[in-house]
Amino acid sequence: MKPIIEITGLGKKYPIIHEKACYGTLRDTIMNSLHHPFASKKTHESFWALKDINLTVNRGDIVGIIGRNGTGKSTLLKILSGITKPTEGKVKLWGRVSSLLEVGTGFHPELTGRENIYLNGVILGMTRKEVSKKFDEIVAFAGIERFLDTQVKHYSSGMYMRLAFSVAAHLEPDILIVDEVLAVGDAEFQKKCLGKMEEVSKEQGRTVIFVSHNLDVVQSISQKVAYISDGHIKQVGKTIETVDAYMSDTVSYQAKDFETKNKSAFISKVRISDENGNPSSNLPISLSFTIDIEYTVTNKLEAVLCFLFFADSKILYAVTEADKEGKLRLYMPGKYRATLKIPEFFFNVGTYRLDISIQVPSIEYLDTKEGFNFRIISDSRDKRNQLFGGKVYGHMASLLPIETKKLQ
Amino acid sequence: MYYMGMNEKPLKTIEPRVGFNPFIEIGDVWRHRELLYLLAWRDYKVRYRQTIIGIAWAIFQPLMAMLAFVFIFGKFNQITDNGINYALFVYSGLVIWQFFSNSVSEASTSLVQSSQMITKIYFPRIIVPLAKIVTQFIDLGLSLVILAALMIYFHSFPTFVGLISVIPIVILLGIVSASIGIILSAFNVKYRDVQYALPYFIQMGLFFSPVIYSSASLGKYQWLLNLNPITGIINAFRSALFSLPVSWTSIGISCLITLMLFMAGMYYFMRAEGAFSDVI
Structure with missing residues (x-):
C-alpha cells in the first residue's frame, strides 16, 4: 500500500x-x-x-x-x-x-x-x-x-x-x-x-x-x-x-500529586472492576461490576458525588449520592471511598464512557475525572442475543418482567 | 519497509521553520488567491448591511470631511496658491488619506478579529490584512467618481497623461497601505497596544500630511513632511489631476520609503506568522 x-x-x-x-x-x-x-x-x-x-x-x-x-x-x-x-x-x-x-x-x-x-x-x-x-x-x-x-x-x-x-x-x-x-x-x-x-x-x-x-x-x-x-x-x-x-488503561486512575494541589476536594483514585474485584474494561452483561472512587475533602463543605454514563456522546444515565435524599451531603475534611455497584443486566452490550465529579450541582465542579471507558460484552447467559440474531438494540438491558394474560 | 510511494516527492512537507523563503510564501498566497477575493468580498458585503444608505457611506465620509474643512477655514469658492479651488484641493487629498487611514486601521485589527479562523484552518495569514485593503479599493473607486464629478463642476479637467498617471499613484498608495497594514496587524497579534494607539496616530497623521494645506506652504520644513510616504502620493496625485509641477524629490522619497516598508513588512510578517496560532 x-x-x-x-x-x-x-x-x-x-x-x-x-x-x-x-x-x-x-x-x-x-x-x-x-x-x-x-x-x-x-x-x-x-x-x-x-x-x-x-x-x-x-x-x-x-x-x-x-x-x-x-x-x-x-x-x-x-x-x-x-x-x-x-x-x-x-x-x-x-x-x-x-x-x-x-x-x-x-x-x-x-x-x-x-x-x-x-x-x-x-x-x-x-x-x-x-x-x-x-x-x-x-x-x-x-x-x-x-x-x-x-x-x-x-x-x-x-x-x-x-x-x-x-x-x-x-x-x-x-x-x-x-x-x-x-x-x-x-x-x-x-x-x-x-x-x-x-x-x-x-x-x-x-x-x-x-x-x-x-x-x-x-x-x-x-x-x-x-x-x-x-x-x-x-x-x-x-x-x-x-x-x-x-x-x-482507563479502567483505573491514580492522581498525580500536582493534580491535587489547592483543591478543596479531589478524586485520587478511580477503578472499574468486575464481579471478582479485578480491574477490567470488558464486563460480561450477566455479571455485576463495581466502580470504586477514593477522594479527599480538605475543607468542610457540602457537595455530592456524581456519576455520568455516556453512550454515543450523550448522557445515558446520571446517578448521584444524593438521589434519595435530594440534598447535598455535608463533608468533613478527610479521605473517603465510595463504591457504586452496577447490577447485572443493567447496561446493554456496547461501549460506554464514565465521567465522575464532585460537585455542588449547577454551582461548582470541585473536581472532575473524565473518560473512563468500559465495554459490556455478551455472554452465554445473554438470551436476547439469540432472539435478535446478535443485533443489539438500545443501551439498557434491565430484564423487566412483562406480565401477559390471556384475555379470551 | 519499502513503499512505492516513497520515491514520489511529497506534495507537502511540514517541518519546523528554518528561515523563510519569500518565493514559497508568495506562491502560497497565489494558490489561495480565491480566498483573498472571497474574504474581501465578505468584508465588503457585510460592512454596510443593515444600514439605510448602504454603500453611500463610502462617499459620505470624505465628502462630509471636505465640507467641514471648507466650512472651518471659510474658504468657499476660494482659490489656493496653486490655482485650484480649495474644496477640490481638500477633497483630492482626503480621498488618498481616507484610503490610507481606513486601510491601515482595518488591517491592523484584522488578524486578531480572525483569530477563530487562524487557530482552526491553515492558509497564508497575510491574506487577512490584504483582504481588508482590497476592500478599500471599492470605496476609493466611489470617492474617485465623486472627485470626477467635482472636477467637472469646477471646470478643472486633467490632461490625458495626468489621468493615466493616477494608476501608478494608486498602486503605490495600495502598496504603502498594505505594508504598514501587515506590520501593524502582525504586531497587534502580540501587543494589543496597537489597536489602542493607532486611532490617535491616524488622527494626528491627517495634520502631518498635506491634506488640508499644501506642502509648499511649509517653506523650508517641507523635507520633514516628505518623510511621510503619503505626502509624496498626495502631491503626485494633485500634480497629475490638476497639471501642477511635479515634485520628483517628494515622489522619489515616497517610493523609497514604500519599498523599505514593504520589505520590512513582508520580512516581519513572515517571521511572526508561524507563531500566530499559538500566540493569538
Missing part, C-alpha cells in the same frame, strides 16, 4: 506562559528589557505537547485517534493541517489536506446561507468552481433549501450546524482531518455525517484522520487506531486491540 502521510519523530513544545512574565504590553516588554538588559526573554519552562510521534497512514484508510483530554490529539491535528509548526520532526504528505477542526469556521452571521456556502467552501480549501458544482448537493444534504437566502443569524442552531457540516462533508481533499466535531448536532444528523465519512473513504479512496471520544464510532468506522497518551503514541494498530488497550 502507498502511504499518504508519513510522520517521523514529530514533536511540539510549548512554553508554559506565566501571566506576569509573558502577557505583557509593549511597555512591559520595553521596561523589562531596560531593567534587565541582559536577561534572556525566553521562558525556560516548557512542556512537550507531543514527542516522538511516528505514524504512517495509507491511502484510503480511516484512522481514529483516541486518548484522554489534553494528551496532544488536537495538537497533532493542528500540525497535520499546517495551522501550527512542529518543534521537531517531519510530516510528509502525498495529497491535498483539508481540515475540519471546528464546524462552521469563517461563517458570517450577516451573510445568507448561499453566501456562506461559498465563503466557507473556499475557506476550507475548495475553489469557487468546485463549490458551484457541489452546491445543490450541499444544500440538499443540509436540508435548508427554503432558507438559502436567509441570513445565517436567523438560523436555528441545528440548521446552522447542518449547513456547516454539509459544506465540510463535500470537500474533496485527498486527506480529511476531523476533530471531535461530530459530538454536536442531533443523533440522526451525526449518523448521516458518519455515513458520509465512510462513503468518502470507501468509494472515493480518501484518507480520513479523526479524533473522537466516542469509542463506538471509532470501532465501527476506522481501520486503524492510534492511542495517544501524554504526548506519545502509546499504541497504534488494529482497531479493536488499540481501543482495548486504551480502555484497560
Whole structure:
C-alpha cells in the first residue's frame, strides 16, 4: 500500500506562559528589557505537547485517534493541517489536506446561507468552481433549501450546524482531518455525517484522520487506531486491540500529586472492576461490576458525588449520592471511598464512557475525572442475543418482567 | 519497509521553520488567491448591511470631511496658491488619506478579529490584512467618481497623461497601505497596544500630511513632511489631476520609503506568522 502521510519523530513544545512574565504590553516588554538588559526573554519552562510521534497512514484508510483530554490529539491535528509548526520532526504528505477542526469556521452571521456556502467552501480549501458544482448537493444534504437566502443569524442552531457540516462533508481533499466535531448536532444528523465519512473513504479512496471520544464510532468506522497518551503514541494498530488497550488503561486512575494541589476536594483514585474485584474494561452483561472512587475533602463543605454514563456522546444515565435524599451531603475534611455497584443486566452490550465529579450541582465542579471507558460484552447467559440474531438494540438491558394474560 | 510511494516527492512537507523563503510564501498566497477575493468580498458585503444608505457611506465620509474643512477655514469658492479651488484641493487629498487611514486601521485589527479562523484552518495569514485593503479599493473607486464629478463642476479637467498617471499613484498608495497594514496587524497579534494607539496616530497623521494645506506652504520644513510616504502620493496625485509641477524629490522619497516598508513588512510578517496560532 502507498502511504499518504508519513510522520517521523514529530514533536511540539510549548512554553508554559506565566501571566506576569509573558502577557505583557509593549511597555512591559520595553521596561523589562531596560531593567534587565541582559536577561534572556525566553521562558525556560516548557512542556512537550507531543514527542516522538511516528505514524504512517495509507491511502484510503480511516484512522481514529483516541486518548484522554489534553494528551496532544488536537495538537497533532493542528500540525497535520499546517495551522501550527512542529518543534521537531517531519510530516510528509502525498495529497491535498483539508481540515475540519471546528464546524462552521469563517461563517458570517450577516451573510445568507448561499453566501456562506461559498465563503466557507473556499475557506476550507475548495475553489469557487468546485463549490458551484457541489452546491445543490450541499444544500440538499443540509436540508435548508427554503432558507438559502436567509441570513445565517436567523438560523436555528441545528440548521446552522447542518449547513456547516454539509459544506465540510463535500470537500474533496485527498486527506480529511476531523476533530471531535461530530459530538454536536442531533443523533440522526451525526449518523448521516458518519455515513458520509465512510462513503468518502470507501468509494472515493480518501484518507480520513479523526479524533473522537466516542469509542463506538471509532470501532465501527476506522481501520486503524492510534492511542495517544501524554504526548506519545502509546499504541497504534488494529482497531479493536488499540481501543482495548486504551480502555484497560482507563479502567483505573491514580492522581498525580500536582493534580491535587489547592483543591478543596479531589478524586485520587478511580477503578472499574468486575464481579471478582479485578480491574477490567470488558464486563460480561450477566455479571455485576463495581466502580470504586477514593477522594479527599480538605475543607468542610457540602457537595455530592456524581456519576455520568455516556453512550454515543450523550448522557445515558446520571446517578448521584444524593438521589434519595435530594440534598447535598455535608463533608468533613478527610479521605473517603465510595463504591457504586452496577447490577447485572443493567447496561446493554456496547461501549460506554464514565465521567465522575464532585460537585455542588449547577454551582461548582470541585473536581472532575473524565473518560473512563468500559465495554459490556455478551455472554452465554445473554438470551436476547439469540432472539435478535446478535443485533443489539438500545443501551439498557434491565430484564423487566412483562406480565401477559390471556384475555379470551 | 519499502513503499512505492516513497520515491514520489511529497506534495507537502511540514517541518519546523528554518528561515523563510519569500518565493514559497508568495506562491502560497497565489494558490489561495480565491480566498483573498472571497474574504474581501465578505468584508465588503457585510460592512454596510443593515444600514439605510448602504454603500453611500463610502462617499459620505470624505465628502462630509471636505465640507467641514471648507466650512472651518471659510474658504468657499476660494482659490489656493496653486490655482485650484480649495474644496477640490481638500477633497483630492482626503480621498488618498481616507484610503490610507481606513486601510491601515482595518488591517491592523484584522488578524486578531480572525483569530477563530487562524487557530482552526491553515492558509497564508497575510491574506487577512490584504483582504481588508482590497476592500478599500471599492470605496476609493466611489470617492474617485465623486472627485470626477467635482472636477467637472469646477471646470478643472486633467490632461490625458495626468489621468493615466493616477494608476501608478494608486498602486503605490495600495502598496504603502498594505505594508504598514501587515506590520501593524502582525504586531497587534502580540501587543494589543496597537489597536489602542493607532486611532490617535491616524488622527494626528491627517495634520502631518498635506491634506488640508499644501506642502509648499511649509517653506523650508517641507523635507520633514516628505518623510511621510503619503505626502509624496498626495502631491503626485494633485500634480497629475490638476497639471501642477511635479515634485520628483517628494515622489522619489515616497517610493523609497514604500519599498523599505514593504520589505520590512513582508520580512516581519513572515517571521511572526508561524507563531500566530499559538500566540493569538
